[in-house]
Amino acid sequence: MDKKASRRRRxxxxxxxxxxxxxxxLTIHRTxxxxxxxxxxxxxxxxxxxxSTLDPEVRKALAGAHTGNSSAAVAVGKAIGERATAAGVTKVAFDRSGFKYHGRVKALADAAREAGLQF
Known part of the structure; x- marks a missing residue:
């Protein structure tokens, strides 16, 4: 079983x-x-x-920085937390799409929690 198949199984x-x-x-995908x-x-x-890091508001918050690092994940986590609470959602289940819980995935989750989501 290769790496991609293992991730999909998880x-x-x-x-x-x-x-x-x-x-x-709350589901994530990372490239x-x-x-x-x-x-x-x-x-x-x-x-x-x-x-996502493709959103104009998130890109503005990053100020031209690289979009594939932990600081970009924090910006996306903040944005998703604010948008979800504005839509009336406060409690979610975290679907990490089989990605391991560290690095950018953990940074996004922590920022979403700080922005008001509970999981």
């Missing part, structure tokens, strides 16, 4: 347990250049809030 297992919970889901975050409704049909 993601499927986590999403199955989140589905059993019936909670709104070497960017990081993306979305808050889905409990049924998974509606995106309630989203943020």
């Amino acid at each position: 993601a499927v297992k986590a999403r199955a347990s989140i589905k059993r919970l019936g909670a709104n889901r 070497p250049s960017h990081i993306y975050a979305q808050v889905f409704s409990a049924d998974g049909a509606t995106v309630m809030a989203s943020a």
Whole structure:
């Protein structure tokens, strides 16, 4: 099993347990250049809030810095936390898409918690 297959297997297992919970889901995806975050409704049909390093507001906060580092992840975490609370979502389940919980993933999660999301 290669690295990508292992990550996808972890993601499927986590999403199955989140589905059993019936909670709104904060899901992330990271690439070497960017990081993306979305808050889905409990049924998974509606995106309630989203943020990424491609958003103009987040890019302004980064002031031309590299978008694939931990400071960019903090900016995205802050943005997703603010947008989700504005949409009326405060409690979510964190879906890290099989990525290990360290580095940029941890930075985004901590910033989202500071911005008002509970998970």
